[in-house]
Amino acid sequence: MMLRLDNLYKRYNGTPAVDGLSLDVRPGEIFGLLGPNGAGKSTTVHLAVGLLQPDQGAVELAGHGSPKSPDVRALIGVAPQALALYDYLTVEENVRFFGRIQRLSGARLAERTRQALEFVGLKDRSGKLVHTLSGGMKRRLNLAVALVHEPALVLLDEPTVGVDPQSRNSIFENILELRRLGRTIVYTTHYMEEAERLCDRVAIMDHGKLLALDTVSGLLEHNAGSPTLVIEIDGRETRIATDDPLAELNRLSETSRVQRFRLERPNLEQVFLNLTGRKLRD
Amino acid sequence: MRVILALACKDLKILCRLKAGLFFTLGWPLLVAVFFGLIFSSGSGSGKLRVALVDEDRTAASQRYSSRLEKQENIEVRATSRDEALSLVRQGKRVAALIIPPGFGQAAERMFYGDPPQIQVWIDPSRKAETAMLEGLLFKLAAEDMQRVFADRSVSTEMVRRALENVEDMPPDNGGEQQQTRRFLQELDIYLNRPTGGETGTPGASWQPLKVESREVTIQRKGPKNSFEVTFPQGVLWGIIGCVMSFGVGIVAERTHGTLPRLQMSTLTQTHLLAGKALACFLAIAAIEIVLFLLGRVFFGVRPSSLLLLGLAGFATAVGFVGIMMLASTFGKTEQSVAGVGWAVMMPIAMLGGGMMPLFIMPGWMVAASNYSPAKWAILALEGALWRGFTLQEMLLPCGVLLLIGSLCFALGTRILRLVR
Numbered sequence: 001m002m003l004r005l006d007n008l009y010k011r012y013n014g015t016p017a018v019d020g021l022s023l024d025v026r027p028g029e030i031f032g033l034l035g036p037n038g039a040g041k042s043t044t045v046h047l048a049v050g051l052l053q054p055d056q057g058a059v060e061l062a063g064h065g066s067p068k069s070p071d072v073r074a075l076i077g078v079a080p081q082a083l084a085l086y087d088y089l090t091v092e093e094n095v096r097f098f099g100r101i102q103r104l105s106g107a108r109l110a111e112r113t114r115q116a117l118e119f120v121g122l123k124d125r126s127g128k129l130v131h132t133l134s135g136g137m138k139r140r141l142n143l144a145v146a147l148v149h150e151p152a153l154v155l156l157d158e159p160t161v162g163v164d165p166q167s168r169n170s171i172f173e174n175i176l177e178l179r180r181l182g183r184t185i186v187y188t189t190h191y192m193e194e195a196e197r198l199c200d201r202v203a204i205m206d207h208g209k210l211l212a213l214d215t216v217s218g219l220l221e222h223n224a225g226s227p228t229l230v231i232e233i234d235g236r237e238t239r240i241a242t243d244d245p246l247a248e249l250n251r252l253s254e255t256s257r258v259q260r261f262r263l264e265r266p267n268l269e270q271v272f273l274n275l276t277g278r279k280l281r282d
Numbered sequence: 283m284r285v286i287l288a289l290a291c292k293d294l295k296i297l298c299r300l301k302a303g304l305f306f307t308l309g310w311p312l313l314v315a316v317f318f319g320l321i322f323s324s325g326s327g328s329g330k331l332r333v334a335l336v337d338e339d340r341t342a343a344s345q346r347y348s349s350r351l352e353k354q355e356n357i358e359v360r361a362t363s364r365d366e367a368l369s370l371v372r373q374g375k376r377v378a379a380l381i382i383p384p385g386f387g388q389a390a391e392r393m394f395y396g397d398p399p400q401i402q403v404w405i406d407p408s409r410k411a412e413t414a415m416l417e418g419l420l421f422k423l424a425a426e427d428m429q430r431v432f433a434d435r436s437v438s439t440e441m442v443r444r445a446l447e448n449v450e451d452m453p454p455d456n457g458g459e460q461q462q463t464r465r466f467l468q469e470l471d472i473y474l475n476r477p478t479g480g481e482t483g484t485p486g487a488s489w490q491p492l493k494v495e496s497r498e499v500t501i502q503r504k505g506p507k508n509s510f511e512v513t514f515p516q517g518v519l520w521g522i523i524g525c526v527m528s529f530g531v532g533i534v535a536e537r538t539h540g541t542l543p544r545l546q547m548s549t550l551t552q553t554h555l556l557a558g559k560a561l562a563c564f565l566a567i568a569a570i571e572i573v574l575f576l577l578g579r580v581f582f583g584v585r586p587s588s589l590l591l592l593g594l595a596g597f598a599t600a601v602g603f604v605g606i607m608m609l610a611s612t613f614g615k616t617e618q619s620v621a622g623v624g625w626a627v628m629m630p631i632a633m634l635g636g637g638m639m640p641l642f643i644m645p646g647w648m649v650a651a652s653n654y655s656p657a658k659w660a661i662l663a664l665e666g667a668l669w670r671g672f673t674l675q676e677m678l679l680p681c682g683v684l685l686l687i688g689s690l691c692f693a694l695g696t697r698i699l700r701l702v703r
Contacts, residue, residue, distance in 0.1 A: 049547045070549040078547045082540030088299040089292065100288040101548050129299075145544075 002027045002153055002184040003048060008057035010043055017043040019208035025186055030179055032199030033188040034268060040208035041188040042081055045157045049076050062152065074103060077151030079142045081158040087131035091122055091141055094130060095148050102149035116144040120174060136167025143174060154178060155186045160194065172198060192268035204272060211275045223274050224266030232260040285550060289558025290565060297528055297566060306524030307570060315510065315517025315574065319582060322509035330358040331416055334367035334379045341387025350423055357419060371404055377412045379404040391441060435474060442471045506669040510582035512640050514574060515664035519637045519657055521570035522603045523628050527621065529563040530610035534620045556696050563607050567600040586668050591677050595663035598681035602656055605688030608695030636661045659683045
């Protein structure tokens with residue numbers, strides 16, 4: 001276990017933001033926190049890193065204790081949803097500054113700064129002031145700052161919001177590379193495609209509660225229902241949920257002239273719909 | 283301490299890169315100090331009387347007089363023509379025009395009869411105090427000239443003999459003036475040419491109208507040497523206020539831009555964060571004080587009566603306003619609201635405290651009200667070390683008030699900031 005959240009509660013003005021959340025994050029996995037905006041994902045991240053104190057419950061990091069301690073926080077790297085960078089420092093100065101406050105210094109700081117910038121592909125922009133960068137580059141720098149001190153646990157809060165497809169792919173590659181390097185990653189998102197593509201296990205949250213937690217295939221198997229066969233007969237489209245779409249298609253072809261068909265496999269959107277009665281982006 | 287320094291360096295670096303912030307912390311204060319200094323001194327920063335001189339006599343006597351005038355320390359002479367001299371006075375570029383008219387040299391050779399040598403002084407009527415000073419200076423030169431004549435036996439003998447010749451040419455009068463003058467000059471000639479012995483050779487050298495014996499004492503300066511000694515503390519105050527606002531807004535910007543939570547999620551404690559901000563603000567204020575007073579020293583004749591006391595005043599002022607900065611950062615939740623409320627509060631504080639109009643020309647009720655402005659105590663402390671000639675004991679009051687204000691505001695500000703978190 002790398003991170004344990006035990007029965008966490010957090011309320012803002014009486015409204016629950018996190019409501020009895022318990023989960024374990026295993027070492028070396030990419031753990032997804034999936035839910036719509038306002039589901040409590042960012043609050044969970046803030047509780048996990050000690051920025052917020054829970055009203056009830058406990059957070060523990062890899063046997064080191066609570067992140068209230070600065071020594072424990074030194075094991076964590078966070079890329080917040082808001083671009084938390086200094087616009088009037090250069091790319092390199094930002095990374096160096098955050099490295100310094102994470103207790104790096106001297107040659108080690110210089111080396112880690114260089115490596116972090118190379119990792120996210122911003123080495124050639126190191127002298128640019130941050131306010132001159134594109135949104136995608138700022139996101140990559142946000143990630144570099146989180147990684148400069150080589151944390152064991154990386155918390156990425158919606159790391160692809162507002163970025164171009166090229167930067168998004170670059171960030172995905174970075175995250176998969178981090179897993180190969182043995183880092184543990186908690187990845188919050190409201191994009192089900194990202195969770196499906198990247199995450200080993202996904203926790204689905206809504207209104208601060210944990211609705212389901214499993215591997216992507218496990219969630220689909222247990223919560224998504226059957227695949228949907230969509231056929232067009234005499235210009236009319238019909239949707240049929242079935243566990244054996246091939247047999248169903250054969251049966252229909254015998255009695256009608258099927259002009260077109262397609263198969264819609266269940267996804268995490270469907271899982272969320274089945275669990276809450278709402279779409280993920282509602 | 284290393285992380286606190288890193289935080290402070292980061293803030294100072296950002297301050298230097300924000301042109302508007304840099305202008306209000308360094309450019310604007312310098313403008314205030316120089317601009318008002320020039321206004322109060324009417325364009326003369328050197329403290330010298332600036333006069334135009336026209337020599338229309340062109341004799342050895344007039345040239346000797348001009349030359350001695352130019353050598354005076356507290357006067358700046360520009361030799362020119364009559365028209366240009368009067369024009370310079372009209373334009374306010376010179377306090378007065380001194381015109382040595384024809385006949386000056388001839389009159390200077392007559393000492394006891396006829397019209398005395400004349401100098402015409404054309405003045406700017408709005409600067410009567412300086413004109414009076416100038417007249418005093420001209421009389422002093424004339425008296426020195428008279429003393430010089432009597433100090434040299436050959437010159438004085440020659441002058442008396444020439445005067446005797448002229449007396450013979452005077453028209454006879456009923457009152458016996460010619461006879462009296464002749465008798466006086468003859469007696470004077472005998473006196474000047476009496477045999478002398480020993481060390482007291484020249485008769486004139488042993489006689490003086492007044493002997494002044496000067497002794498140096500340490501005096502307490504009770505007024506500024508020039509207007510810049512008044513305006514530079516004001517400029518420093520405006521720089522400090524610009525700095526307070528920059529850092530106050532900066533703390534809110536850290537919160538709204540998300541960098542404050544990121545810092546809080548790192549290994550830093552709340553104490554580190556507050557200490558880093560306070561140190562950055564303190565260093566920035568100290569830098570403003572040092573830069574402005576250095577510029578004042580080098581270019582505008584601003585000289586502290588005590589460097590040690592100036593350091594103490596600067597330290598207390600910086601501590602006081604660091605506390606105020608911490609409180610100012612809680613004036614709102616956004617950068618705009620903190621900037622708006624902050625300036626609305628700081629402007630009257632600065633103006634009431636003598637930031638615009640010097641305290642010593644304020645009406646009594648306003649001086650009494652200024653006791654509630656930290657700006658007043660900052661300016662008083664800085665002036666105390668510059669030209670008020672404060673002793674260490676006298677400096678304790680303004681510095682103590684500043685330290686107290688700083689401590690209270692810092693405690694209150696950090697308390698509110700912790701609650702906001």
